[in-house]
Amino acid sequence: MIDVQADAAHNRMVVTFVAEPALAVDAAMAGATVATERIDLRHHRGEHPRMGATDVVPFVPFADLPMSVCIDLAHDFGARLWKELHVPVYYYGEAARRVERRELEKVRRGGFEELFTHITDADRVPDEGPPELNPSAGATAVGARIPLIAYNVNLKTSDLQVAKDIAKTIRASSGGLPNVKALGFELADRGLVQVSMNLTDYRVTNIWKVFSAIRDEAKRRGVEVEASEIVGTIPLDAAVGVIKDAVVEPAFRMDQILEKRVWAAE
Amino acid sequence: MIDVQADAAHNRMVVTFVAEPALAVDAAMAGATVATERIDLRHHRGEHPRMGATDVVPFVPFADLPMSVCIDLAHDFGARLWKELHVPVYYYGEAARRVERRELEKVRRGGFEELFTHITDADRVPDEGPPELNPSAGATAVGARIPLIAYNVNLKTSDLQVAKDIAKTIRASSGGLPNVKALGFELADRGLVQVSMNLTDYRVTNIWKVFSAIRDEAKRRGVEVEASEIVGTIPLDAAVGVIKDAVVEPAFRMDQILEKRVWAAE
Numbered sequence: 434m435i436d437v438q439a440d441a442a443h444n445r446m447v448v449t450f451v452a453e454p455a456l457a458v459d460a461a462m463a464g465a466t467v468a469t470e471r472i473d474l475r476h477h478r479g480e481h482p483r484m485g486a487t488d489v490v491p492f493v494p495f496a497d498l499p500m501s502v503c504i505d506l507a508h509d510f511g512a513r514l515w516k517e518l519h520v521p522v523y524y525y526g527e528a529a530r531r532v533e534r535r536e537l538e539k540v541r542r543g544g545f546e547e548l549f550t551h552i553t554d555a556d557r558v559p560d561e562g563p564p565e566l567n568p569s570a571g572a573t574a575v576g577a578r579i580p581l582i583a584y585n586v587n588l589k590t591s592d593l594q595v596a597k598d599i600a601k602t603i604r605a606s607s608g609g610l611p612n613v614k615a616l617g618f619e620l621a622d623r624g625l626v627q628v629s630m631n632l633t634d635y636r637v638t639n640i641w642k643v644f645s646a647i648r649d650e651a652k653r654r655g656v657e658v659e660a661s662e663i664v665g666t667i668p669l670d671a672a673v674g675v676i677k678d679a680v681v682e683p684a685f686r687m688d689q690i691l692e693k694r695v696w697a698a699e
Numbered sequence: 700m701i702d703v704q705a706d707a708a709h710n711r712m713v714v715t716f717v718a719e720p721a722l723a724v725d726a727a728m729a730g731a732t733v734a735t736e737r738i739d740l741r742h743h744r745g746e747h748p749r750m751g752a753t754d755v756v757p758f759v760p761f762a763d764l765p766m767s768v769c770i771d772l773a774h775d776f777g778a779r780l781w782k783e784l785h786v787p788v789y790y791y792g793e794a795a796r797r798v799e800r801r802e803l804e805k806v807r808r809g810g811f812e813e814l815f816t817h818i819t820d821a822d823r824v825p826d827e828g829p830p831e832l833n834p835s836a837g838a839t840a841v842g843a844r845i846p847l848i849a850y851n852v853n854l855k856t857s858d859l860q861v862a863k864d865i866a867k868t869i870r871a872s873s874g875g876l877p878n879v880k881a882l883g884f885e886l887a888d889r890g891l892v893q894v895s896m897n898l899t900d901y902r903v904t905n906i907w908k909v910f911s912a913i914r915d916e917a918k919r920r921g922v923e924v925e926a927s928e929i930v931g932t933i934p935l936d937a938a939v940g941v942i943k944d945a946v947v948e949p950a951f952r953m954d955q956i957l958e959k960r961v962w963a964a965e
Contacts, residue, residue, distance in 0.1 A: 435957075435960045435961055436960070451961050495957070495958075495961065496958070580957065640942075640946055641945065641946060644945075644946040644947075658947060659947075660947045660948065660949060661946045661947055661948045662948060662950065663942075663948055663951050663955060665955065666955050666956065666957040666960060667955060667956065667957065668956075668957045668958065669956050669957065669958040669959075672938055672939070672942060672956055673938070675941075675942050675945065675946070676906075676929075676938060676941050676942065676945075679907065679910075679941065679942075679945035679946070680906055680907065680910040680927045680941070680945070681910075681924060681925075681926045681927055682926065682927045682928060682929055683926060684928065685929055689929060689931065689932050689933060690932065690933065690934075690935050690938055691701075691761070691846065691932040691933065691934045691935065692761075692762070692934065692935040692959070692962075693935075693958070694701045694702070694932060695701055695717050695761065696958075696962055
């Protein structure tokens, strides 16, 4: 177990664990079993979108594990969720069975309450199990994906429109940088605004690229970057990628990190 | 053993190994014993400065090991080198017994040949053993230090003077950036010049700072950076430091590297 995050407002717990592939599905089933027994979505309230007591289970490759292994694990886990706990399953991300289910937001739109009446719609039928929610535990999104990077850049202005405009300029959905989701927020207590991002594939668009783009866009508007913020963890190869880009060192490799070499020798 | 480098021109082998502190001195003694038996400096030729068959042995802290442990290891090892192999020892770096011996270059100046006649000079008397070289194995510099970073920046010009001028501007000894040694070289076969550096304390002056300084100095002279080159390994906290500086992320911590967290949990 390497990370647990929970808070009252979201009323939701995110558990991150690392396991050998052969043990990962059993471990995830152990967690899902407790969640199914203890959580009743008919009485659950929280700010975060959700459709299941076990809401979303992404299998993420660590180090050199191929994505195909994580896709297989997702499908094994999804089949067991339905068979053993009677929770219907939607596959998303790299594990999606339908192209329109690649994005988690699309799978989960409307959450438990909307899915209750719409699960029989042709486009919302689960990938595992019949078109019927588990009465208390709802349904689960099961996926495979590379690690996301949550990254924010704070700007020295109180003008929210600057952050919103820059977010729109750089986000993939408005034709900006690929694999970037971005929104503009106010940090009212600090008199700053923030461009808040998810980098959904750091191999395509990494931190340095979005930092430089935002810095340049801000400069064009006469605004300076105050600081940036990497939220949670990033994989070592993403860190190596930032250095490659920032100091133009295209040949820099992960095994030039001393600790990586030492750990590999153990 | 995590790295071995040797080449004919230098006629010299650099061996890097990682060990628990309790085993490090025995391991280093095993290597020094073979070197003392097999290498006779009276018949040795090579481009690199050297004064001993076992020329220099730095103890470098890994991860969270305090420097004081490495200083103690250096002194234990130095005492054994003299007692068991009859090789006199000079302590340098953090293990120096005299302030003027902190710099390895000063300890080793003139090499074996010069030391042969000057070891009895008041300022060249060894820290372990009498003022007399081991006839075939010379003397050894034993130290403690943080990891050095070897870092080069290539410039898109064939004008060697540009590299020499910039090297002079940024190096510590001419009043530039602290803990930076820098020289200008020609990369004749590529039509480029290079500022070649050793960063002797990346906690004070790290890669991003010298990269930015060189890029700006080059720009003032109408020259662009072609690329940069990190030679060998850098510690993970130096990599984290580059990211902190490059994207203005002062709160970024080593345990935000996913692998670091996973390895720490094992």
